[in-house]
Amino acid sequence: MSSIYGNKLKISIFGGSHTEAIGMTLDGFPAGYHVDYDALSAFMERRAPGRNAQSTSRREADVPEFASGIRAGVTTGSPITPIIKNTNVRSSDYDGICNTPRPSHADYSAYAKYGEHADFAGGGHFSGRLTAPLCVAGALAIGLLSKSGIAVSAEAVEIGGETDKERFAGVIDDAKADGDSVGGIVECTVTGLPAGVGGPMFDGMENRIAKAVFGIPAVRGIEFGAGFAAAGMRGSEHNDPFCIRNGRVETKKNDHGGILGGITTGMPIVFRTAFKPTPSIGKEQDTVRLSDMTETKITVAGRHDPCVVLRAVPCVEAAAALAVLDAMMEDGIII
């Protein structure tokens, strides 16, 4: 029911695509961390809209102002609240969406839940714009994790069915030229983790990461290690033999994705996330008019990304970093 995540380190996200501001409160972040504003800006820039030819033409500065929690560049231990003004609002683009829901957007389900007063403008609270405050939190988490030698790194490994990264831009351009969109897959790796983080059953590392990652709009699936491919393997093939490397216990390969029984093994956590194609496309689509329950057509206006996958890469890193940091703080490894 909530836009809140985390057990010990809790993020509470607010705002909508066309509200006055968006932001979040990060509660439980340790005191004494020196914020690297350059790293934060660089991280935000990777997610920001309007940065390349393939992205939406909507530009937002996406500069967070910290209302609290940081003093003289250092975290105080109190809740951290960055606020990002929505400067480039065109809510008139969205008039009447409530009555004619856009296919594969949240318009209809949000209407079913919240009724006519829901904020439909640009997806409202369901907008991908809400990943901006997620990324602020993620940048802080990544920065703190790096002090413990932990690195979080994601990349797009497939876009529109294409796995050759050099062709990604072309695939997206083709979709855009057709008034269409494409999805893709992001792979994320977390290295440097000690063994023993997490727990069995419902608060295992997979559960935690999955809960965070499905908070990013357009995610349709997540798999760890060999993932769905493991379903077609035999145990003798899938099992990862233990070995000693440099005096440490490791596995000879990493089909388990760094997690066994919900607990880290010390091998890198590896997971992949599937993103659907952007539901906003230039083509006319079938929909319904809720006011009189008749069928009708819609052509979605507004400025939209033909592909969110590249911009989603830092969002996946942010979600993973929050999940990992929260687990390590709960385990008392990072205090």
Place this chain on the structure above:
Amino acid sequence: MSSIYGNKLKISIFGGSHTEAIGMTLDGFPAGYHVDYDALSAFMERRAPGRNAQSTSRREADVPEFASGIRAGVTTGSPITPIIKNTNVRSSDYDGICNTPRPSHADYSAYAKYGEHADFAGGGHFSGRLTAPLCVAGALAIGLLSKSGIAVSAEAVEIGGETDKERFAGVIDDAKADGDSVGGIVECTVTGLPAGVGGPMFDGMENRIAKAVFGIPAVRGIEFGAGFAAAGMRGSEHNDPFCIRNGRVETKKNDHGGILGGITTGMPIVFRTAFKPTPSIGKEQDTVRLSDMTETKITVAGRHDPCVVLRAVPCVEAAAALAVLDAMMEDGIII
């Protein structure tokens, strides 16, 4: 950190493969529900070990005794605690596991977390046996959901790479004959849900279901609707056009899997779960001896399933039912 799941309807699971008993406490289940013991037994029987030639030879009665929460066959509104005795214990099979972790089991990661005092016998609290109390809760949830016209139904759609169900037994037999194991994919469908259940971001239906389903051992991935295939589709192909059917809003197809923006659309929720092959195989495997940090070999003893996928089917239903019921109770739709 915990074997507890749920916001309003909370399950807390206890026990290990070879402890005296296993069970759970289900807190928040409504009063006045007449327990269908036959349906409960039939549900448990689907998960129970030793029921067919393909399954482990370990047999457990798996009959829950309710210590509390049910009086004269009707739930009282107080916490429900079924207790299942572990009658068929052979912990001597597991001596020394702590020192030589079994590949792709939780032995090593649990040792890293809990140290030498962890319960390694048969996987301890990480054992698939812990899905028995999950299934008791699931049977109750499924029964209560059915009063609102909601049905939860799963099936194995792939085993060992084979999608023809008539060949599943053969695939498993072949693996068993080779002292090996196979994984598979379970597809689950929830029908009869109203539109408007769930919420955006971190408590969306995907997040809730994923968090529950990753509580089942051996799960490596989950995907909703078109899932990973969506990553290779264009928006014009993936988007689900709205239409009016029988006076209700529906979509012409269901690539969105019944969930948009974390909220149900009224179409069936559809998701698939990937299970890895059972890590316990009869073949000798490479491992390490933790006491002196040397490499060694292990041949896993004990009675094991060459494939857990068939027995996992009701577990997936149970996890989905708990996630859906909890969300509906939080939304005040089922009270």
Place this chain on the structure above:
Amino acid sequence: MSSIYGNKLKISIFGGSHTEAIGMTLDGFPAGYHVDYDALSAFMERRAPGRNAQSTSRREADVPEFASGIRAGVTTGSPITPIIKNTNVRSSDYDGICNTPRPSHADYSAYAKYGEHADFAGGGHFSGRLTAPLCVAGALAIGLLSKSGIAVSAEAVEIGGETDKERFAGVIDDAKADGDSVGGIVECTVTGLPAGVGGPMFDGMENRIAKAVFGIPAVRGIEFGAGFAAAGMRGSEHNDPFCIRNGRVETKKNDHGGILGGITTGMPIVFRTAFKPTPSIGKEQDTVRLSDMTETKITVAGRHDPCVVLRAVPCVEAAAALAVLDAMMEDGIII
């Protein structure tokens, strides 16, 4: 570990006495509620500083700007975030507090937890100023509860040992003239509740209200119904006989304070909250210098209330309203 409260309706408070802004995010508040801004302003005014001769001379406009969650005066169902700028900051008043903790303030304990980077200015996140966003949330909750006929009303019943309300101003003036401070007791009543709200043990109405009320700085105790006086009564005196009034079950008196077994009886909830005297006094006090662990003296500068009790009255109402609304939403009575 957190400034977050609530199960279904969650408030996350941020900011400090001298940060750029303070505020909160209220997650889970229903859509479709028309905000009564006049009532909100009037409620905030009751808590605001500098409104009478007895209060601190620091004045703050305390006008919340809603960054999200309200559109055209109506809640959208998305998280509601009011932001209150801190306009009247004099952080230089607080230089060096870290090293010489003020007696009975949170300086020392916060230093022990967060170290030198904690925000000590004006109490930082521990300041009574953080009750301003609590009151915004409370005003919304009170407004929504009133739609169901539920009223939340508190008053100061004792100040500085004096129970005659006409003498409260004099008691406070006397303390102020002496450079001293006084505490008091606030009694809160919630009427119009149906029977059956709440639950046994740890999520009972007392637990919920107590958890919220102890979030207000300076609270030292809480008692329900006859409270501590009940400890000196006999059962035959304390027990509240049931009766029928106007066709409803009531009790002839209300020593139980409207709650039995953690669940409402339909009688008014009545509880009292004890506030300690403001720790900031004009007199010189003994303290320590942490840098060299020696004893020293401190005279607390800054503008302080000689008594926070009158301004705390709406804060108690706010905390009670959030606790009651959250419980009713969880029970599916208010959706």
Place this chain on the structure above:
Amino acid sequence: MSSIYGNKLKISIFGGSHTEAIGMTLDGFPAGYHVDYDALSAFMERRAPGRNAQSTSRREADVPEFASGIRAGVTTGSPITPIIKNTNVRSSDYDGICNTPRPSHADYSAYAKYGEHADFAGGGHFSGRLTAPLCVAGALAIGLLSKSGIAVSAEAVEIGGETDKERFAGVIDDAKADGDSVGGIVECTVTGLPAGVGGPMFDGMENRIAKAVFGIPAVRGIEFGAGFAAAGMRGSEHNDPFCIRNGRVETKKNDHGGILGGITTGMPIVFRTAFKPTPSIGKEQDTVRLSDMTETKITVAGRHDPCVVLRAVPCVEAAAALAVLDAMMEDGIII
């Protein structure tokens, strides 16, 4: 809505006065703790019924059998579940309670919430018997805290208005002879805590302890340090000056009860809890018949304590210990 307490260390209590068994699951307790069964028995004995002339004549062995979580006397890190059989059940004593609620018991409010299927026998899940599993958890928590030099100790300081402990037995005997009951006050002290445990606002030590303590039936109030008396004091009297003692920061007196800003100061935590007189008395009382909404009389049968205060002493210790241990585990001080 739940009988679950704790953030990192979670207790989930089940059972009723006359169900087959009662117990709890303690999730998150560290591995490697050697259980002191003698200390556990002694602790349980302090709470057990039927141990002296002043107590109920119902005797229960109250011997917990651990279904899981302990192996060879040592905790494994997995959920710990003690089960206590209810051996001495006389549910016929309680026939018809549902229709004629006992004054100041939870019968009526439970009926309002759960309806006719609620378990009313002996108070059902609302019974003081549920403090037995709380005490098992408390004994484990106290044992683990003692390894860090932390001691939890409570005592009755007032019974039936009498503060001279030597007269407590007489006060109780007098009430019993009159078919009546008395309440009292329990004071609890936690020593040996480091400074810096807890946090501001809603997860402060007072909030945590209050939430736990109000889980004990019959509690009507809680106060910390000077408590309600603080309301009548001046700041110059109530403030606790800091000083250096044995090279440590202490306060010269402890009116703050060891907590400032929700965080421990290193001084002992001191709080008092008010217990109402047992609602079960031998005298005829006014009540109502719910079936036809008429007024009637009731004389409560069954075997009841004329005073629960002495038996409640270890329960208060248990609640305090769980609250403190959970906070210390969340803070990463005890892992």
